[in-house]
Amino acid sequence: RENLGAAMEDIGAAVADLAQRFPDLTIVFPIHKNPKVRSAIAPRVEGLENVLLIEPLAYAHFARALSLADIVLTDSGGVQEEAPSLAKPVLVMRENTERPEAVLAGTVKLIGTHRQRLVDEVSLLLESDEAYQGMANAANPYGDGRAAERTVAAIKWKFFGTDRPVDY
Incomplete structure (x- = not known):
């Protein structure tokens, strides 16, 4: 919910454009409770x-929804870190990010809030397997989800004499 005003109106219009262009696509939009956000989005996607405009989700439900998504559009910093761990391309609706390592890695792309840019970038990922796979399979700068496994292996090596784990 970094964006307000005209930016949110453009986001709402882009979502409507995408919904009409891709009628088989289901767009799930957990909408912020801020009335300014709701009034900018809801009228553009009505009908x-x-x-699906839904209430904000509890974390476990949000993580599940994220795991089921094909593409993630966000202005949230935390989501920029979590979605790549699930191999989801992340389009960030901002002009800058506090997570430049994700942009450099290719898991995140800054696209701003301009209506046509949003439509073009989402369409590219939906229509080009090469573009989609390039982002989905980029090396995650936040790790590969195997830290606990590596920790256990290191403890076993250090204290129980098992084989030394491979350096990561």
């Missing part, structure tokens, strides 16, 4: 059956 579109493939757009």
Whole structure:
């Protein structure tokens, strides 16, 4: 919810454009409780059956929804870190990010909030397997999810004499 005003209106219009361009696509939009956000988004997607405006989700439900998504659009810093761990391309609706390592790695792309840019970038990922796989399979700068496994292996090596784990 970094964006407000005209930016949110552009986001809402882009979501509507995408919903109409890709009628088989289901867009799940956990919408911030801020009335300014809701009034900028809701009228633009009203009546579109493939757009689900939902209340913000508890973390476990949000993580599950994220795991089921194909593409993630966000302005949240935390989501920029979590979605790549699930091999999800992340399009960031901002002009800058506090997580430049994700942009450099290719797991995140800064796209701003301009309506046509949003539509173009999402469309590219939906229509180009090469573009999609390039982001989904980029090396995650936040790790590969195997830290606990490596820790256990190191403890076993150090204290129980098992084989030394491979350096990571």
